Amino acid sequence: MSSRSNRPETRTSTVNNPVIPGFHPDPSICRVGEDYYLACSSFEYFPGVPLFHSRDLVHWTQIGNALDRPSQLRLPLDSRSSGGIYAPTLRHHDGRFWLIVTNVSADGNLLVTATDPAGPWSDPVWLPGVHGIDPDLAWDEDGTCWCTVAGVSQVRLDPYTGETLGPARSLWSGMPGAKAPEAPHLYRIGDYWYLLIAEGGTERCHAVAIARARTSGGPFEPCPDNPILTHRGTDHPVQNTGHADLVQAPDGSWWMVLLGVRPGGGTPGWHVLGRETFLAPVTWVDDWPVVGELSLQAPAPPWPLQPGPVPPVRDDFDLNELAPQWVSLRHRPAEDCTTKERPGWLTLRARGASLDHTDVTFVGRRQQHQSCRVRTLVDVGEGHGGLAVRLDEQHHYDIEVASGEVQVRARIGPLSTVVASRQVPPGRVILRIEVTAVETLHDARTGPDTVSIGIEEPDGTFAELASLDGKYLSTEVAGGFTGRVFGMYASTGTVHFDWFDYEPLDR
16 A cells, blocks of 8 residues: 555645546535545446545545445346446435435335445335435435435435335426436525536536525526536537536535546547546525536645545455455355455456356456556466456457467457467466557547557566557447446456556556
8 A cells, every 4th residue: 555644735726637537427425524425326336336535525535335235236147237326315414324326227216324434334225115316315404304316306205214205296307408307416505495407418418407496395496597517519628517416615615526528539539437526616606506617627625635545556455355446247246256265366256258248257447547557467277367448248358368378359349359369378477458548630530549458578568469449448339327447357267366457657
């Protein structure tokens, strides 16, 4: 681990956006004292709902996952990619953290609680009477709990039992003609109740809109300046802006977290890291929120920044449990994934025969930088396995070791092919993937990055076996709601991994 301290940094005028890079969409935030906590969607990955902590709104450290046990998160093996866990809301009320979320692949809406957001979180309270995705929680002055869902409708909820109390009522569903009113968040601020929503769909027309009312149930008056945030129809480097949440800092200032993407390359622009979490300042004019500048270099908050430890490049798998940033596909049976069998190694036992299968044994982490290097030392023994960059079952690049040979495979939609191969001596092999963002467009079809795949020679030099266009592992090609994940996998037998490196190369 890094020895970097948590001492406040010198004030700077700007900070880097996104504040949580990589596939971390649908952010929901709350503050307790001087501490901020944030949750994101996780879709088909297990464990689900990553949780982050910050002291300054800029530097975030993952402290756990809210849904980290099979009793909390059931993702059947036939769950589609970009199914699973959608859009949590995280709140702190009456001395407890509350997290409400939708599992679209199995059990519908559920609610978990914790006294410590790092966990453990409770077993779920199931919400069969709550119909709709993107559920929100808000409490009235008398303690009444309201659950609001995409659409937008609201129902009174007993959060302890999951019982709905009375019929659902329709609220305000955004601007006329705007599709997909979703991601509702309800707040009491000053003299008004505010209903913040996303609209326009989560693609290029994504937007944030707001309305207000004197009571939690309306009637709601739309803001005359709606949408209060959108980048549609612009050439701004941050696109698809929406699905926002508001938080007030201890100094009284207001801030918004939201999702956005960073398209690269030519036309139509491809984003590969998924939807990321951005930060923007908010001021109030005539009791309406006004969103300030949202850019890759954002205005810094007016307080000393407090960076956490720098993430280490290498995970040596020396701990009994995997760190919270590691995810698997749909589940992670202990008998198929362990650091205890061979001390200091990650051992994977094959289930599915390849990354084309939904039940493949896979352990990965999100790509968080537009240029980066990933390496792992693998000992396949009599098995087959390797290293991959994955978007879904139909879009991934892999390098696999088997029977004295390494092969680079590309799966793009219905097409799957071996693009390169090479003989290697028996024993351990270092596999390597490098992603390099494209800076110069050759023509309108130029992809956002290049994915170079190969092995390391004994002297450390990179023996590149294939260089592939990264646009085929983008949301614009594959569809869906996720981003790239680098990971290790086993396709036959038992495969061991000594370490895994993730190194940013962004300048």
